[in-house]
Amino acid sequence: MVSQHGIKVAVHIITKHFGNLVAKVCECLMRRGALTLQNIVRYTQLTPTQVKNSLLLLIQHNCVQSFILEEPGNCPPSPTFLSLLVFCVFLFPFLWPCTWVLFDNILHRLRFSKFLALLSLHFDKLCLDLLEGLLQHGRLSLQQMFDRAHQTEGKSFFFITYSFTCKGP
């Protein structure tokens, strides 16, 4: 269980990086545990689009994990049951898709510059750029990484594939 100060730090990091709206959703998830979309909208008092966008963003940056566990039967879980899920998410299967904050990943955001510094000691600038792109965007497909590299540096396709195949860790 994350302490009060831990939650404050995490919310501060998210506010700095993604703004107040996302931080509000994130704080709600951290204080109340795994929640459905409807419940997040209810607790944060934001519009559904705002909540959807901020959840998409948090999932993109691996700060939040969404999951759904299906079980035969159509009885929706009660609110008290949902609050219990904070401790036993994977033990009790339920029907609605929920989201869950990955606290460690949020704290790791402070160490991004350290990751880059460590990588710069062992690899060349191209690898550094690729990792920087991944840190900036959270997750990227291979095609997106190619496009980004083309746009920023104007590197040729060959060099990128070379770094992927030969110099990769």
Added chain:
Amino acid sequence: MASRGRGRGRGRGRFGGGFGYAKQEPFVLFPEIELPDAKAVKVEKFLVLQNSRLQRFWRSSPYYLEETVLKKGQNMDIERYSDRKKPKTTWERDSLDQILQFGCQNFPKELEGGLNVVRRRKKVRWNQSADPLDVLEQKEREDNENPKSKLEGQGEKENEEEEEEEDEAVEDDGEYSDDGDYEQNIDFDDDEDDFNMVDDGDGM
């Protein structure tokens, strides 16, 4: 109650070994502490630079969500002196849809719901551009059908006028009529400027 609590404490102290009463020490206001050497701490400029760079990126990226984005025309208030600190130009961020890749189990379907319309549009366009021959055939059909559809869409009077014009065209093709301008309407438009007649080149 109080005596019971004390008894318990004594018991623990006796059998646990080491848990007795705390020994009183004299209180020192500012005790001497050896601080680490501040000059020995290395200033890591690379970390600072990278961190600020990342933060700057996120702040200007589509990932930074703001509550309301006011456009230029929307601000109806009078410009005040206190507004001088506000940013004058609002740059447009890219939308989240441009970066996020939906449809490959990255995101739950529940969250993708609001963005279905855009995807459908894109899909339709893509299908049209896939088979150029089909597109051309469709265009031909549309061109053939268009005049009829136009006639259907317009009023009856216009229909009659057009039919007359078509009849005239048929007549022109078949036999020449000597009636001159008599058959033409009053407002017949023969693409000539009546007020500025072009010279025939006589030099007059």
